[in-house]
Amino acid sequence: MAESTPKIKIMKGAAADLSAATYQIFDESHTIGNALRWMLMKNPKVEFCGYSVPHPSENLIQLRIQMYDEMSSLTALLEALSNLDSLCETVEDEYRSSLGSGAYERWVEKS
């Protein structure tokens, strides 16, 4: 990967106040695309959010965000990212406490 390609680009045609914009996120796939789309759709200020992988041999996703009341989609994106991060943290804590409780069946698998 050449260092010159930025991680995110705002595509041509975005509103000047970024209330509607399409972001190209490089080096990402459905993994982040769908999770981020879901978290953005959980935001009541988001009018529309969708993502696509335009072509399988281009290693990027396009994320479209449209906001109500001329709000900034970039702020919404940042908010969604931090929400997603706290979600991950919660899941990890829950997993560790379940694993620590030891309340599960243990068995031996021959390989």
Added chain:
Amino acid sequence: MPLPTASASITGFDPRRHVGVHAERVSHVSSTDYPGHYPDEDNSWDLDKFKQKLKLKVQRLSNRSIEFDFVGVDASIANAFRRILIAEVPTVTVERVYVWDNTSVVVDEILAQRIGLIPLNVDPSFMDIKENPTDQATDRNTLVFRLRVACTRNKNAPKGSTDPKELYVNSDVLSSHLEWVPQGEQMTVMAGNPPAPTNPNIVLAKLRPGQEIDMELHAIKGVGKDHAKFCPVATASYRLLPDIILNPNKPVPPHLAEKFQKCFSPGVIRVDPHTKDVSVDKEKARNESMSREVYRHPEFEGCVQLARVRDHFLFKIESEGFYPPERLLPEAISVMRGKIANIRRAAEALLEDNDGPRDVEMADG
């Protein structure tokens, strides 16, 4: 004869919670818990509510696999973890093979490919990723193994034996023949757990007297999306919890109770020995294969609705290679958080650019 299965109206079936499973289709597939979908309902992201709803319970754990229930998340999140487990959790495996001598019947490139697939017991956190194939190999990003095997006749073979293992020495080239050659500071860092294949009995090639193999193998850290040999799991998959909803308004006729029971996986349906009343064993319902056999019998029409619980994921992860199964999900989560942090940094940089007086700089199409 196609049976009408318009039983989505059956009491107990909740289109918000259930994915309907019908004879020849599924219904209510998409989640609807978004703000604005239902009038007068919030449904926006709320961490406290999420913490209350989230349940993650390990069900079974072995030395090779883990099964756990992941409840209260959207499919997009569960799928993200599954995808990361398969494609983005790093492992260490052989990437470059330098062949000095190979007179075996297995050609160089086939043998090199087989060697690449051997899982190694190396903790990837000890190593750096070699970003570019042209980057200098260092003791931080490359492990070196030597494979030197020559086959000879066994002088002490029993008379009349036809078993190659008795007749020859080193008739099989095994993964245990890989010999770690420590580089630089690796000797001190990795001495506690010297790098080796996790399984010493993988047959790589077969030799006969006079044939030999002499190779140098370079192992690097990589991810499954580059090559499947880097994949840390054998499988990482989930399914949704099956739910069998009996219609209270149309009970199963007592004389057909046993036939009804046989339409499902063993143990899922209980039949009262006296009253022949049919009920679902909630604990065993997870074992239901969802064969939909019950829909083939007209006499059971309307008695039952098969469904899956939309936010109840039954994960099964089988580890292959270095990671103990219980470490895989935390690894996937940390990869996910790394990706989020990466995008966040880029987005914050964009925000700073935009806060300045100049106009938005836009990328071409």
